[in-house]
Amino acid sequence: MTPTHPKVMTQNRGPAAAPANRDAILAAARQLFAERGLDVPFSAIAQEASVSQGVLYRHFRSRVDLAVAVFEENVAAIMQVPESHASGADRFLAAWTQMVDMTVSHVAFIETVAESALDPRIEDLSEEIRAFLRPVLAEAQDSGVAPAGITLETLFIALRASYGLVKTHPINEGSARDEVEGLLEALGLPTAR
Missing domain, CATH: 1.10.357.10 (Tetracycline Repressor, domain 2)
Known part of the structure; x- marks a missing residue:
C-alpha cells in the first residue's frame, strides 16, 4: 500500500495576482539587470520575483x-x-x-x-x-x-x-x-x- 501524503493547497489567485506579479518581475529585473547586466537568466529573475518562469513569460515573451x-x-x-x-x-x-x-x-x-x-x-x-x-x-x-x-x-x-x-x-x-x-x-x- 502506497502511503498518501496530504497535499498542501496553495491559493491560486489567478488573474487577480497579475498586476502584483508584473510589478515583482519588473523590480527583480531592474535589480538583477543593475547587478549583472542584461544577460541575467530569466530563471534568476523569476526566482527573485517569487514567480514561476511561466508567469514571467506570460508577462514578457x-x-x-x-x-x-x-x-x-x-x-x-x-x-x-x-x-x-x-x-x-x-x-x-x-x-x-x-x-x-x-x-x-x-x-x-x-x-x-x-x-x-x-x-x-x-x-x-x-x-x-x-x-x-x-x-x-x-x-x-x-x-x-x-x-x-x-x-x-x-x-x-x-x-x-x-x-x-x-x-x-x-x-x-x-x-x-x-x-x-x-x-x-x-x-x-x-x-x-
Whole structure:
C-alpha cells in the first residue's frame, strides 16, 4: 500500500495576482539587470520575483520585452522628477542628475538602448525623452545653469562615456562615480556634487 501524503493547497489567485506579479518581475529585473547586466537568466529573475518562469513569460515573451519595460520605467522616472521643480534650471538639474545616477547605478539603463536599439519601442521612448529634454535644456541654458553650446547629443554622448567608465571600472561604484563626476566637470556639464 502506497502511503498518501496530504497535499498542501496553495491559493491560486489567478488573474487577480497579475498586476502584483508584473510589478515583482519588473523590480527583480531592474535589480538583477543593475547587478549583472542584461544577460541575467530569466530563471534568476523569476526566482527573485517569487514567480514561476511561466508567469514571467506570460508577462514578457522575450528579454527585449522585459528590457523595454524596464527602460520605459526609467524614462517615466526621469520625466516625473522635474514636476516638483518650478524653474527650467531646476527641472534640468533634477532630470540630468537622475539620468547620470541611473547610468552609474544601473548599467542596464544604457545597455537596454544598445541591445535593443532596433526595437521601435526603444526608438519611441528615446524620442519621448529627447522631446521632454529639449525645452528643459533650453530653459537651463537661458538661466546659465547649462552651457550654451551643449546639445542633446552632447548630453547623450556624455552618458555613453559615463557608462563606459562604469562598465570598465575595476574597483567599485564609488570610485567609478568619482571618475564620472570628473568627466562631466571636464565637459562643463553639471554634476551631482
